[in-house]
Amino acid sequence: NTHISQEEVDTQMTLDDAQQLWAKHEDNTRNLALMLTEHLRLILHPTQATRMRGDFRTGKRLNIKRIIPYIASSYKRDKIWMRRSVPTKRSYQVMLAIDDSKSMAENSSHELAFETLALIAKSMSMLEVGELSVVGFGDQVNVAHDFSTPFTTDAGSRILQQFTFSQSRTNVQRLLTESIEHFRAARLKAAGSASDLWQLQLIISDGICEDHPAIRQLIRQAHEERIMVVFIVVDPAALSSNAANGAKQSILDLQTAEFAKDASGEMQLKMTKYLDTFPFRYYLIVRDVQDLPGVLAGALRQWFAETVDASG
Amino acid sequence: MAATTDARPERTAQVRIHLTTRSDDIQLPETGPILVPTELRRYQLSTLVNRLLETTQPVPLEFLINGQFLRTSLDEFLTQNGISAETTVNVEYVRALIPPLHVASY
Ligand SMILES: [Mg+2]
Numbered sequence: 480n481t482h483i484s485q486e487e488v489d490t491q492m493t494l495d496d497a498q499q500l501w502a503k504h505e506d507n508t509r510n511l512a513l514m515l516t517e518h519l520r521l522i523l524h525p526t527q528a529t530r531m532r533g534d535f536r537t538g539k540r541l542n543i544k545r546i547i548p549y550i551a552s553s554y555k556r557d558k559i560w561m562r563r564s565v566p567t568k569r570s571y572q573v574m575l576a577i578d579d580s581k582s583m584a585e586n587s588s589h590e591l592a593f594e595t596l597a598l599i600a601k602s603m604s605m606l607e608v609g610e611l612s613v614v615g616f617g618d619q620v621n622v623a624h625d626f627s628t629p630f631t632t633d634a635g636s637r638i639l640q641q642f643t644f645s646q647s648r649t650n651v652q653r654l655l656t657e658s659i660e661h662f663r664a665a666r667l668k669a670a671g672s673a674s675d676l677w678q679l680q681l682i683i684s685d686g687i688c689e690d691h692p693a694i695r696q697l698i699r700q701a702h703e704e705r706i707m708v709v710f711i712v713v714d715p716a717a718l719s720s721n722a723a724n725g726a727k728q729s730i731l732d733l734q735t736a737e738f739a740k741d742a743s744g745e746m747q748l749k750m751t752k753y754l755d756t757f758p759f760r761y762y763l764i765v766r767d768v769q770d771l772p773g774v775l776a777g778a779l780r781q782w783f784a785e786t787v788d789a790s791g
Numbered sequence: 792m793a794a795t796t797d798a799r800p801e802r803t804a805q806v807r808i809h810l811t812t813r814s815d816d817i818q819l820p821e822t823g824p825i826l827v828p829t830e831l832r833r834y835q836l837s838t839l840v841n842r843l844l845e846t847t848q849p850v851p852l853e854f855l856i857n858g859q860f861l862r863t864s865l866d867e868f869l870t871q872n873g874i875s876a877e878t879t880v881n882v883e884y885v886r887a888l889i890p891p892l893h894v895a896s897y
Contacts, residue, residue: 689805
């Protein structure tokens with residue numbers, strides 16, 4: 480059985496099937512890709528407004544931060560002026576990490592994940608702003624498409640072939656640990672100044688993962704290395720309420736039950752909403768791929784605003 | 792009892808369960824799946840369902856997965872029966888007919 484269906488998917492597709500499937504997803508998302516590309520073009524391209532920056536011997540405005548070193552150096556370190564600068568071309572490395580675990584096959588989340596992949600990959604390649612990589616994760620992390628390989632239609636179907644949605648675990652900690660390594664290596668290989676390179680990871684998953692505190696720690700580490708992590712929760716169940724026994728299957732309804740000792744040493748049951756402890760700072764819940772261009776653009780806009788502020 | 796709470800990073804420690812019953816009088820209000828630690832046993836599951844039922848007098852319950860009574864932790868049951876913790880497991884509950892021997896076996 481090599482056909483992707485609603486049922487369990489655990490055999491690898493033939494290249495033929497993968498090509499057909501990729502073509503289908505590209506078709507379905509063609510207009511959305513144009514829309515997303517326009518959103519991203521506005522967000523990702525450097526602003527045309529010039530700003531005062533730099534350390535020069537002559538210029539328009541004093542750089543206050545340079546005054547004290549200037550005096551302290553007996554007026555030798557005299558690059559104290561700022562000039563209007565032309566924005567430098569930024570480049571991007573975007574990693575799409577797709578959940579390849581078995582839980583993805585349950586609500587046919589994998590279909591929405593592929594659609595999301597086709598949409599984002601298409602938009603990024605139309606923008607021609609940088610490099611794209613795709614990894615699959617579950618128990619293990621598998622690089623399905625490397626940063627250094629151009630993203631073609633052929634690449635799309637070859638990526639699809641590498642997903643089976645049958646991995647027996649969803650190890651997000653391993654994903655983050657290995658992604659940080661990949662991003663480090665890619666930064667070293669990237670041409671041009673590293674400061675103009677922006678790194679972004681988009682995780683596409685049903686969102687069910689464990690050990691939230693450890694994950695939160697790794698996201699902090701990624702952030703320190705200037706890697707932005709956005710988690711896209713694919714949640715088709717919220718839309719098609721035809722799940723088994725008519726049960727609510729959306730991640731929005733998921734509750735966590737835990738037993739923990741209270742102050743008097745008694746075991747107490749504690750129930751919380753799953754999303755209340757969700758460790759990702761930037762996450763979106765997508766029920767329908769149609770919503771994606773808007774919500775993703777919104778999240779990225781917020782990230783860019785914060786990053787630009789932080790780099791002053 | 793084996794220590795099942797030890798950190799075993801190579802194993803999944805949580806599973807989504809969907810609770811159902813055939814008894815109308817202990818029917819749960821419409822709830823989605825619940826994510827629970829796989830170390831849970833019958834007693835804790837019973838506590839969980841009673842909490843959800845908001846019972847004043849706890850109803851002792853037994854649990855069945857694929858028609859088999861749960862006599863171990865969920866973790867052991869899933870492993871022994873080759874059920875993936877990545878799937879939502881249907882757990883049926885019934886009134887316990889005979890009072891269980893070890894009531895508080897954490
Ligand atoms: Mg999973």
